[in-house]
């Protein structure tokens with residue numbers, strides 16, 4: 001009986017948290033017609049977004065369009081959304097590494113696509129679509145890392161800000177080049193950048209389109225670590241090792257930690273506290289908690 005009640009409570013809470021996470025920023029009231037937008041984006045094909053879910057609970061998401069420095073075509077935008085949905089449904093997941101093929105991160109939107117959709121309506125639609133996707137990415141109950149190798153420019157720089165952490169390889173650069181293209185961030189990267197580095201530094205990076213290498217990114221709090229390896233495979237191994245210190249342990253607990261932080265980051269204090277209570281309820285008396293009570297580890 002107690003177990004049945006516990007399971008029921010868990011299911012209701014998880015459903016509520018999942019619903020909150022999936023809530024779209026934009027809907028019909030904003031003129032957002034997702035299926036129509038996807039149809040339009042599908043007209044601009046090329047590249048892919050690949051996902052590998054490993055047994056250790058870490059998924060590797062690869063932006064794969066190396067001929068264009070992994071610039072986002074329309075189909076890649078749609079595929080990114082599909083991969084995010086897949087990750088939302090991955091119950092055993094704990095961590096996510098996003099990187100680019102060919103030892104470079106991503107040079108933003110494919111400028112060939114930008115040219116084709118340079119009218120206001122298509123631009124707004126693409127902007128809302130990518131904001132929705134990157135907001136869902138940011139809210140995944142997975143600890144996410146952008147592995148910045150080579151260049152993260154424009155929308156690529158914005159994508160890095162939707163991850164919890166940024167790790168940079170030697171010689172890599174994050175650069176909000178938007179101003180040089182007569183633009184400002186449109187994938188939510190401006191709002192997230194201010195929260196990461198503060199309004200003064202964010203304004204410098206946006207209005208100056210400044211190059212940010214590993215050293216400066218560390219000083220600004222834009223990156224957590226400068227990795228030693230410039231080699232593609234070695235850097236990925238280093239990123240995996242760094243992330244695993246946070247993803248080690250039961251999925252329920254790691255995911256709960258991320259959910260607490262997401263709530264605190266996004267909600268007013270009282271709502272964040274109530275959400276924290278709900279999430280606490282999912283681990284209190286749960287298997288990992290009971291096992292630890294038996295083991296009684298010393299935290300030396």
Ligand SMILES: CCCC(=O)SCCNC(=O)CCNC(=O)[C@H](O)C(C)(C)COP(=O)(O)OP(=O)(O)OC[C@H]1O[C@@H](n2cnc3c(N)ncnc32)[C@H](O)[C@@H]1OP(=O)(O)O
Pocket residue numbers: 067068069071107108109110111112114151153154155156177178181183184185186187
């Ligand atoms: C709201 C989102 C806003 C945006 O994201 S707007 C897009 C912002 N991004 C850009 O403007 C990037 C423009 N590209 C560059 O600055 C340089 O290509 C970059 C990334 C520094 C790389 O320079 P290099 O290493 O010298 O390589 P490269 O220039 O020869 O590039 C190799 C091939 O890739 C292409 N490429 C790079 N970024 C692209 C993009 N975003 N869209 C379309 N094509 C792009 C580039 O044209 C070149 O192709 P090709 O060999 O000339 O046919």
